[in-house]
Amino acid sequence: MRQTLSEKIFSRHCGREVCAGEYVIASVDLVMAHDTTCAWSLGPFSQISDRVWDPDRVLILFDHAFPAPSVDAASLQARIRHFAKEQGIPILREGVCHQILAERFVNPGDLVLGADSHTPTSGALGALAIGVGSTDFAIAMATGRCWFLVPSTIRLELEGELSPGVYAKDVALHIAERMGASGGTYRTLEYGGETVRAMSVSDRLTLTNMAAELGAKAGVVGADRRTAEYLQAMRPGYAVPDLSLFQSDEEAQCEQTLQVQVGDLPPLVAQPPDIDRVISARELEKDGVSLDQVFIGSCTNGRIEDLALVARIWQGQRLHPDLRVVITPASNQVYLEALSKGYLELFLNMGATVTNPGCGACLGRHLGVLAADEVCLSTSNRNFTGRMGSPSASIFLASPATAAASAITGKITDPRRFLA
Amino acid sequence: MNWIFGDHVNTDQITPGRYNITTDPNRLGAIAFIEARPEFHEKVRPGDFILAGENFGCGSSRETAVIALKACGLQAILARSFARIFYRNGMNVGLLLVIADISGIEPTDELFLNPQKGELLNRTTGDCRQATVPPMMLRFWEEGGILSYLSRQGLDQLSFLISGG
Ligand code: SF4
Numbered sequence: 001m002r003q004t005l006s007e008k009i010f011s012r013h014c015g016r017e018v019c020a021g022e023y024v025i026a027s028v029d030l031v032m033a034h035d036t037t038c039a040w041s042l043g044p045f046s047q048i049s050d051r052v053w054d055p056d057r058v059l060i061l062f063d064h065a066f067p068a069p070s071v072d073a074a075s076l077q078a079r080i081r082h083f084a085k086e087q088g089i090p091i092l093r094e095g096v097c098h099q100i101l102a103e104r105f106v107n108p109g110d111l112v113l114g115a116d117s118h119t120p121t122s123g124a125l126g127a128l129a130i131g132v133g134s135t136d137f138a139i140a141m142a143t144g145r146c147w148f149l150v151p152s153t154i155r156l157e158l159e160g161e162l163s164p165g166v167y168a169k170d171v172a173l174h175i176a177e178r179m180g181a182s183g184g185t186y187r188t189l190e191y192g193g194e195t196v197r198a199m200s201v202s203d204r205l206t207l208t209n210m211a212a213e214l215g216a217k218a219g220v221v222g223a224d225r226r227t228a229e230y231l232q233a234m235r236p237g238y239a240v241p242d243l244s245l246f247q248s249d250e251e252a253q254c255e256q257t258l259q260v261q262v263g264d265l266p267p268l269v270a271q272p273p274d275i276d277r278v279i280s281a282r283e284l285e286k287d288g289v290s291l292d293q294v295f296i297g298s299c300t301n302g303r304i305e306d307l308a309l310v311a312r313i314w315q316g317q318r319l320h321p322d323l324r325v326v327i328t329p330a331s332n333q334v335y336l337e338a339l340s341k342g343y344l345e346l347f348l349n350m351g352a353t354v355t356n357p358g359c360g361a362c363l364g365r366h367l368g369v370l371a372a373d374e375v376c377l378s379t380s381n382r383n384f385t386g387r388m389g390s391p392s393a394s395i396f397l398a399s400p401a402t403a404a405a406s407a408i409t410g411k412i413t414d415p416r417r418f419l420a
Numbered sequence: 421m422n423w424i425f426g427d428h429v430n431t432d433q434i435t436p437g438r439y440n441i442t443t444d445p446n447r448l449g450a451i452a453f454i455e456a457r458p459e460f461h462e463k464v465r466p467g468d469f470i471l472a473g474e475n476f477g478c479g480s481s482r483e484t485a486v487i488a489l490k491a492c493g494l495q496a497i498l499a500r501s502f503a504r505i506f507y508r509n510g511m512n513v514g515l516l517l518v519i520a521d522i523s524g525i526e527p528t529d530e531l532f533l534n535p536q537k538g539e540l541l542n543r544t545t546g547d548c549r550q551a552t553v554p555p556m557m558l559r560f561w562e563e564g565g566i567l568s569y570l571s572r573q574g575l576d577q578l579s580f581l582i583s584g585g
Contacts, residue, residue: 181475382479
């Protein structure tokens with residue numbers, strides 16, 4: 001039978017051939033929760049078990065509000081720490097959960113369950129990574145299994161070469177505009193085509209990360225040579241499996257195939273408060289949208305490639321003096337690399353604030369909370385009302401290049417004039 | 421009372437990140453829609469309904485959103501469609517989520533929901549319409565959530581349930 005990558009991965013984890021539309025109980029390779037969702041899972045977990053199924057496959061990461069910014073957050077973290085110690089699970093505190101999963105833990109063909117909506121991110125490695133709530137996480141943590149509806153697949157065929165100044169984030173915003181905030185609900189979004197084949201894993205992670213914003217169950221990219229190179233670079237000595245197993249078959253049944261021509265896309269911006277209110281940066285530039293804060297980071301765009309781009313655009317420039325520019329590397333590894341390449345020195349000398357790795361300002365709990373009526377341009381993935389602070393603040397989403405250009409001018413700015 | 425909302429109500433609106441730092445259902449109930457609809461948590465009464473459009477509960481996976489709304493004593497949430505994780509979370513904690521066309525229903529209309537029959541009767545207008553509750557949702561709701569089911573039956577029994585048994 002011809003199968004999609006989703007169906008293949010579910011079949012491997014169900015011990016029989018399954019297809020889209022079937023309800024199944026599948027075993028999982030890894031389960032993950034973080035400093036907030038893990039806290040909510042402890043009560044449910046204690047109702048069904050007192051030992052985790054496998055301490056080596058349960059990952060608990062502190063990233064959402066770490067180090068704790070309040071007594072409430074500290075108390076939740078203390079409870080998790082106590083639980084983790086009891087169960088013999090280390091707590092990882094080295095960056096955003098999805099980035100750490102991609103760097104260190106997820107393999108092509110894995111089925112991963114994460115108590116966080118952006119879990120689809122590591123699907124960029126040819127895995128199936130699915131976001132759930134805390135009770136499903138608790139069930140999987142107790143049993144190593146969970147129930148699923150095998151999703152059908154929407155295939156996105158990306159064709160063409162991105163113009164200078166246009167990046168994976170712009171493609172993701174274009175797709176969001178085209179499909180809408182519920183256009184992927186219950187589906188796997190599979191990104192393929194020549195554009196994706198040519199993309200780095202870092203860029204692919206941006207695409208699969210944003211699949212969550214369309215309501216998708218998973219975002220995947222078939223594993224290939226670039227996946228192997230990434231894994232070997234991140235995990236020295238990594239034995240690359242046979243990657244041909246982690247592709248959709250050519251004639252596999254997809255619910256829909258969408259062609260996406262990327263050659264003419266300009267730099268794009270999502271306007272508050274929805275992901276699909278997308279407009280070109282140039283158009284917004286005409287309106288003169290003044291900014292109070294620029295946030296560069298998150299599981300969408302806090303990687304070394306993103307920071308390299310910002311450093312390149314900022315060479316020989318000055319940041320707008322009225323602006324707060326907050327940079328949060330996605331992981332310790334990104335932080336150390338940015339340090340050794342001199343990016344952090346540049347950022348600090350220019351007056352930007354560099355925070356510890358993690359989610360940072362993305363979720364409005366610490367490290368860059370917005371005041372009433374403030375306007376922020378962020379490289380993250382969510383511009384909901386109140387997401388980053390006051391409900392009267394506005395959040396625009398864009399690529400790191402657009403964020404970097406806007407940090408120079410103090411207004412939302414098309415990055416292309418700084419890239420000439 | 422029927423609380424009427426539009427499309428794409430997200431979980432950041434239901435339990436905003438900055439308030440959401442507790443596991444206590446009552447504290448969570450007290451922050452439901454605290455910024456998006458500040459009167460909600462004061463005025464909501466047990467038995468009330470939320471009526472909404474497309475993609476209710478989109479965004480973050482936070483289970484606090486369903487816990488908070490359950491703690492408010494809602495009888496059910498009726499929406500044209502639900503976001504995936506929210507729907508699962510609703511099943512898991514035993515909050516009744518019903519797929520229905522909510523057009524034309526007023527805040528003060530008296531609604532009678534029969535989830536077993538899949539019917540929604542508007543006693544004020546006499547209108548009766550379809551209200552979809554899949555068997556799994558119904559079963560977990562009757563059980564008070566997936567955990568009480570699992571602690572009695574175990575995960576393997578779930579395969580009978582999910583295959584429609
Ligand atoms: S960076 Fe933002 S979107 Fe990503 S996991 Fe953290 S809070 Fe969620």
